[in-house]
């Protein structure tokens with residue numbers, strides 16, 4: 001190792017220690033002044049290289065998995081856009097790295113009017129995402145015989161990542177993370193079980209954030225639809241990213257709710273500046289009327305709908321008069337108002 005390498009390596013380990021103690025911003029400031037005062041200009045190129053490496057180090061960003069829950073009856077181009085918009089938003093903050101998107105179609109037991117079988121909805125979602133290298137469809141929720149609260153779906157996916165993290169960390173027991181640093185703990189970013197001598201090798205588990213449109217966020221205010229403790233855990237432990245949708249005023253909605261206001265830092269609002277109010281309801285309506293849905297849903301989905309003759313007046317009548325599962329499930333409990 002050359003003298004210069006040794007100097008840089010020493011500064012890097014100092015930076016590691018300082019980050020643990022004070023955080024990223026501070027360590028860079030301290031280091032830069034230390035360099036200019038004590039080392040002199042001859043170290044400038046090495047310092048610049050290190051600084052660039054440190055700034056570009058993707059491990060500094062919190063990893064995020066986006067989970068979208070809904071009927072996807074059928075999946076539309078706008079559902080896919082939600083993921084792109086949320087990913088751009090998180091990357092623009094410089095603090096987060098979106099590593100995966102998950103589409104979780106609701107099970108048949110949800111009993112929403114016009115809901116066709118989960119088999120078809122899952123297949124269409126898979127067709128829609130087949131060209132995406134980061135969004136995938138998970139059928140665990142749709143395979144459950146009973147309807148599941150969204151919080152349980154979030155917990156399931158977080159737990160799954162946690163187990164995968166433990167497995168990975170056991171496999172990677174050897175190497176040490178870049179610069180031998182640990183990441184700061186964030187909500188829902190749990191550290192998997194650590195073994196002695198292995199703490200430096202363990203990566204924290206990504207956060208699972210609920211991705212939704214503003215109508216879903218505003219549905220938190222519908223009496224008996226959501227349990228207050230579920231909403232609290234979603235915004236407190238997981239976090240939410242909400243894409244604007246015509247007709248909603250989420251900022252006001254958050255302002256009027258004490259719970260949402262308290263956790264507003266964990267509620268990411270994304271403005272869609274190229275609004276396109278496609279909805280599955282409108283797609284189904286067009287299909288019933290024999291109108292084209294081309295360019296509104298992916299071509300593979302359109303072909304699948306045609307091939308299987310999906311979405312007719314008959315299918316729209318399914319579950320008519322049947323209470324929505326969450327309303328049925330939560331009705332006996334005394335309702336607590338979200339707003340106060």
Ligand SMILES: Nc1ncnc2c1ncn2[C@@H]1O[C@H](COP(=O)(O)OP(=O)(O)OP(=O)(O)O)[C@@H](O)[C@H]1O
Nearest residue numbers: 070071072078212213216245276277278279280281
């Ligand atoms: N055009 C859109 N803009 C923003 N969010 C949307 C849009 N379309 C759907 N979403 C969001 O996608 C998620 C899944 O929605 P869902 O399956 O209910 O689709 P939808 O188009 O709202 O269907 P439906 O008309 O049957 O209610 C929800 O969080 C919803 O808010």
Ligand SMILES: NC(=O)c1ccc[n+]([C@@H]2O[C@H](COP(=O)(O)O)[C@@H](O)[C@H]2O)c1
Nearest residue numbers: 069070071106149150151225226227326
């Ligand atoms: N209490 C809850 O957890 C709760 C209540 C209502 C809807 N949801 C979910 O929100 C989504 C709403 O989808 P739709 O907009 O298609 O009805 C579904 O995934 C549904 O399971 C969850």
Ligand SMILES: [Zn+2]
Nearest residue numbers: 070071215279
């Ligand atoms: Zn909807």
